[in-house]
Amino acid sequence: MTSDMTARMLRLLSLLQTRREWSGSDLAGRLGVTVRTVRRDMDRLRELGYPVESVRGHAGGYRLAPGTDLPPLLLDDDEAVAIAVALRTAAGGLTGIEETALRALAKLEQVLPRRLRGQVTALQTSLAGIAWENRGPRADPGLLATLAVACRDHEIIAFDYTARHGTTTPRRAEPCHLVASGDLWYLLAHDIDKDDWRLFRLDRITRPVPTGHRVPPRPVPGDDPAAFVAERLSAAPTRHRAVATVRASADHVRARTRGLGTRIRPLTDTTCLVDVSDDTLPRIARTLAGLDTDYTLDADPDVLRHLRGTAERALRALAGPQPSD
Numbered sequence: 001m002t003s004d005m006t007a008r009m010l011r012l013l014s015l016l017q018t019r020r021e022w023s024g025s026d027l028a029g030r031l032g033v034t035v036r037t038v039r040r041d042m043d044r045l046r047e048l049g050y051p052v053e054s055v056r057g058h059a060g061g062y063r064l065a066p067g068t069d070l071p072p073l074l075l076d077d078d079e080a081v082a083i084a085v086a087l088r089t090a091a092g093g094l095t096g097i098e099e100t101a102l103r104a105l106a107k108l109e110q111v112l113p114r115r116l117r118g119q120v121t122a123l124q125t126s127l128a129g130i131a132w133e134n135r136g137p138r139a140d141p142g143l144l145a146t147l148a149v150a151c152r153d154h155e156i157i158a159f160d161y162t163a164r165h166g167t168t169t170p171r172r173a174e175p176c177h178l179v180a181s182g183d184l185w186y187l188l189a190h191d192i193d194k195d196d197w198r199l200f201r202l203d204r205i206t207r208p209v210p211t212g213h214r215v216p217p218r219p220v221p222g223d224d225p226a227a228f229v230a231e232r233l234s235a236a237p238t239r240h241r242a243v244a245t246v247r248a249s250a251d252h253v254r255a256r257t258r259g260l261g262t263r264i265r266p267l268t269d270t271t272c273l274v275d276v277s278d279d280t281l282p283r284i285a286r287t288l289a290g291l292d293t294d295y296t297l298d299a300d301p302d303v304l305r306h307l308r309g310t311a312e313r314a315l316r317a318l319a320g321p322q323p324s325d
Helices: 005-016 024-031 035-047 077-093 098-111 112-124 141-153 225-234 251-252 281-289 301-319
Strands: 052-056 061-064 155-162 169-179 184-191 196-200 204-212 242-246 264-267 272-275 293-298
Touching: 005 024, 005 035, 005 061, 005 251, 024 061, 024 077, 035 052, 052 184, 061 281, 077 098, 077 112, 098 141, 141 155, 141 169, 141 204, 184 225, 196 225, 242 281, 251 264, 251 272, 281 301, 293 301
Parallel strands: none
Antiparallel strands: 052 061, 155 169, 155 204, 169 184, 184 196, 242 272, 242 293, 264 272
16 A cells, blocks of 8 residues: 555656546555545645546546646656657757757756666667758757756856867866857856856867856856857857858848858948858858858958859859760
8 A cells, every 4th residue: 555645646646647537446446545545635636736637427537637837747767768868859959949958958857867867878879860951050969968957057067178279178167058059059158267258169068077066146248148159259260251241131141041140230221241251161152152142252262262163163063064075
């Protein structure tokens, strides 16, 4: 017989979530209590906000109905693993819901039993999918989960960071926010050793280790993490310089590009300046191709050479096969 009322209530709730409808006698048999005890427990669940409905009939019964608020759910091991994998996948690259999935994943990772973490990781790494297009920011789901929990708990985290020139150094930082821009994730954090705000690309972070040391929340300058990150990215040095004067409004360009943020500056109602400078030449070419309007370009010689080569290959392809001698 289930003597501990809390354990019995959790078991009862778990049973209600596994079947559309239960009779009072079936529940009493599963729990080893009387039908009267089941009835009292149902009243307790209703007081806690669970929408338990009584079902009319010969034996009577109970079921969980849709409610106005979402009450806590009980998951078995298989369900918890499936949801964790789905959230890691969504947080790692489903456009539009990355941040929402990340918040949910942080909550689940906080309470996920250690015995299930290995299953989640093994399943995540063994799954594969076909990506026909770039569908938004991508990042390692395990790293995202670790950093999301650290941001939420204001816990100092230690990690190794590889700079753009290839040098790897140990860092300690107070994590604040995770921000997606273009096809990259960034950690906005206060670097303890440098005593300043820093942006860390997640694809350059390795060996993250929570320290267990929690600190008071530190306000972001301007109180807008996304705007702060956009401003820092706009000012960040790049390997290749390219600035386009575009014959279209700034709003028109923003609707057709991603991740440029404050790099788009209006000149008039029908023209704007777009800084497409980047570390990779192909990305500059892709951004310019997506402008879908006329522009003039002020760029480094290596950018111009790359663009001419790309245009010449495209023209040869359009001309079709050349006759052989």
